[in-house]
Amino acid sequence: MEVFVFSLFNGVLYGMLLFLLASGLTLIFSMMGVLNFAHASFFMLGAYFAYQISQPLGFWPALIAAPILVGVLGAAVERYALRPVHRFGHVAELLFTFGLAFVIEEVVQMIWGKVPVPYDVPPSLNVTAFAWQGLDYSVYRLFMLLISVGIFVALFFGLTRTRIGLIIRASLTHPHMVASLGHDVPKVFMWTFGVGCALAGVAGVIGGNVLGTEPGMAIQLGPIVFVVIVVGGLGSLGGALIASLLIGVLNNMAISYDFSLYPIFSLLGVEREAEGILADLVSLTTGAIAPLVPYLLLVLMLILRPRGLFGTRDV
Amino acid sequence: MLEVRDLHAYYGKSHILQGVDLDVGEGEIVSLLGRNGVGRSTTLKAIIGEVPPEGSISFKGEEIAGRKSHVIARKGLGYVPENRDIFPTLTLRQNLILGQKSARAQGRWSIEDAFELFPNLRERADISAGVLSGGEQQMLTICRTMMGDPDLVMIDEPTEGLAPQIVERVGRLIEEIAARGVAILLVEQKLTIALHISARIYVMGHGRITFEGTPEDLRGNEQIRKEWLEV
Numbered sequence: 001m002e003v004f005v006f007s008l009f010n011g012v013l014y015g016m017l018l019f020l021l022a023s024g025l026t027l028i029f030s031m032m033g034v035l036n037f038a039h040a041s042f043f044m045l046g047a048y049f050a051y052q053i054s055q056p057l058g059f060w061p062a063l064i065a066a067p068i069l070v071g072v073l074g075a076a077v078e079r080y081a082l083r084p085v086h087r088f089g090h091v092a093e094l095l096f097t098f099g100l101a102f103v104i105e106e107v108v109q110m111i112w113g114k115v116p117v118p119y120d121v122p123p124s125l126n127v128t129a130f131a132w133q134g135l136d137y138s139v140y141r142l143f144m145l146l147i148s149v150g151i152f153v154a155l156f157f158g159l160t161r162t163r164i165g166l167i168i169r170a171s172l173t174h175p176h177m178v179a180s181l182g183h184d185v186p187k188v189f190m191w192t193f194g195v196g197c198a199l200a201g202v203a204g205v206i207g208g209n210v211l212g213t214e215p216g217m218a219i220q221l222g223p224i225v226f227v228v229i230v231v232g233g234l235g236s237l238g239g240a241l242i243a244s245l246l247i248g249v250l251n252n253m254a255i256s257y258d259f260s261l262y263p264i265f266s267l268l269g270v271e272r273e274a275e276g277i278l279a280d281l282v283s284l285t286t287g288a289i290a291p292l293v294p295y296l297l298l299v300l301m302l303i304l305r306p307r308g309l310f311g312t313r314d315v
Numbered sequence: 316m317l318e319v320r321d322l323h324a325y326y327g328k329s330h331i332l333q334g335v336d337l338d339v340g341e342g343e344i345v346s347l348l349g350r351n352g353v354g355r356s357t358t359l360k361a362i363i364g365e366v367p368p369e370g371s372i373s374f375k376g377e378e379i380a381g382r383k384s385h386v387i388a389r390k391g392l393g394y395v396p397e398n399r400d401i402f403p404t405l406t407l408r409q410n411l412i413l414g415q416k417s418a419r420a421q422g423r424w425s426i427e428d429a430f431e432l433f434p435n436l437r438e439r440a441d442i443s444a445g446v447l448s449g450g451e452q453q454m455l456t457i458c459r460t461m462m463g464d465p466d467l468v469m470i471d472e473p474t475e476g477l478a479p480q481i482v483e484r485v486g487r488l489i490e491e492i493a494a495r496g497v498a499i500l501l502v503e504q505k506l507t508i509a510l511h512i513s514a515r516i517y518v519m520g521h522g523r524i525t526f527e528g529t530p531e532d533l534r535g536n537e538q539i540r541k542e543w544l545e546v
């Protein structure tokens with residue numbers, strides 16, 4: 001029971017972190033019509049910026065300043081690089097974001113090196129919040145959950161209740177009409193891109209010190225975020241939330257429970273005493289295949305429902 | 316108020332507008348008629364900046380050709396496109412709110428006015444606009460543009476595909492707009508409303524203006540009607 005509660009909690013936490021990335025990515029996708037391959041790189045920048053800022057100033061200034069820096073950088077990328085590339089079509093845009101991801105990774109390695117940097121959880125939060133059945137939970141994890149849920153709520157109200165949110169939503173589907181009502185659509189796009197990157201930056205700030213801050217972190221997380229928005233349905237914010245939580249929880253459950261996959265293979269007629277490659281298969285556990293869970297879900301989704309859970313168009 | 320001179324526009328290589336001249340005076344209702352595909356919508360799109368224009372477009376004495384759409388709109392030029400581009404996932408009220416150019420501005424038109432002009436909008440203010448009928452969507456797009464308090468509004472085929480009673484209501488809405496001193500450039504195919512409400516009429520053919528005059532002139536000129544309007 002306690003294993004269940006804890007892996008549920010951890011799964012939700014990881015899922016909310018994924019959502020911080022996925023929400024920005026899916027908004028940017030609806031806007032540009034192409035996937036931003038560099039999105040997870042902004043997550044990585046968030047973590048590195050936070051490390052750099054927290055060295056002299058501590059965690060709290062970093063929590064505010066790093067996402068803002070990442071957001072401004074994202075807005076600048078949209079304004080001065082993506083917008084000019086847009087004229088050459090979707091393929092050019094896609095290639096640009098792909099290249100950008102590599103450029104950011106190289107730059108990060110040049111500045112901070114190839115090995116992980118010691119970006120740590122702030123000591124004030126690295127204390128036990130509660131212990132239950134011998135497992136303890138740190139204040140920092142609760143704090144992460146609080147921040148990500150807070151941002152989700154702010155994003156939801158921002159998009160459904162504020163004027164600028166309405167302008168963004170209308171611009172996603174009818175940019176010309178919104179412009180002829182007197183709204184500056186390119187500027188709205190630039191700031192949407194910026195805010196999307198800033199959200200990834202927040203995830204980097206609060207997740208980098210738990211998951212590890214190193215040059216490979218973008219490439220590790222990037223594909224999972226793509227899976228999230230495809231499973232949730234491209235362009236759907238609600239879908240991104242559900243898919244993030246689903247993948248977060250499934251992933252954690254697979255690791256915590258570590259079921260043997262033998263029953264499945266025995267159904268397929270493979271015996272426990274099998275030899276060779278089959279021997280490896282029967283000894284597999286869900287923990288071992290946990291990293292594959294998102295991709296299995298992706299494949300299933302593409303076969304059963306190519307538009308994703310809440311999507312309106314096929315991938 | 317609006318002076319268009321020698322306006323050209325292209326879609327790729329095809330030369331759609333081949334030198335359009337037209338004027339709309341302050342508070343005047345002017346109609347632009349013509350058969351399908353002669354370039355009436357393109358004329359409006361070139362004026363609002365959705366299609367790149369060549370030539371001169373002056374609005375309130377200021378050259379606007381080539382400016383961005385939102386800049387032109389903010390100078391007081393409203394545009395209601397032919398495909399009734401409502402925002403289907405937003406509610407009716409939210410659609411109207413987006414017509415306002417800023418949260419503070421309060422012009423000739425309030426959301427209350429829109430509800431008064433079109434009563435069954437009120438009860439349905441908070442349902443999503445996508446479920447409205449074609450006629451209601453048309454009324455909504457016109458009202459939405461009016462929320463921005465334009466001094467001149469260009470309306471593209473507002474009655475296309477609507478039932479006769481609805482056509483009449485749209486006609487009354489347009490007259491109400493004119494009564495508040497807003498100039499109107501109306502694109503139509505049917506003669507009925509246009510002859511009834513316009514002060515002046517332009518007829519377009521092959522990317523040029525082929526006739527200009529009052530509704531009486533057009534009624535009396537069977538040759539123009541045969542050559543450029545009737546099918």
Ligand SMILES: Nc1ncnc2c1ncn2[C@@H]1O[C@H](COP(=O)(O)OP(=O)(O)OP(=O)(O)O)[C@@H](O)[C@H]1O
Nearest residue numbers: 326327331349350351352353354355356357358397
């Ligand atoms: N996006 C486009 N790309 C290429 N050609 C276009 C485009 N839009 C319109 N055209 C062509 O330009 C010409 C003028 O179109 P326009 O929409 O201005 O006509 P219209 O007079 O408004 O008629 P209607 O609204 O009845 O089609 C037409 O021949 C049309 O086929």
Ligand SMILES: [Mg+2]
Nearest residue numbers: 355356357397
């Ligand atoms: Mg047309």
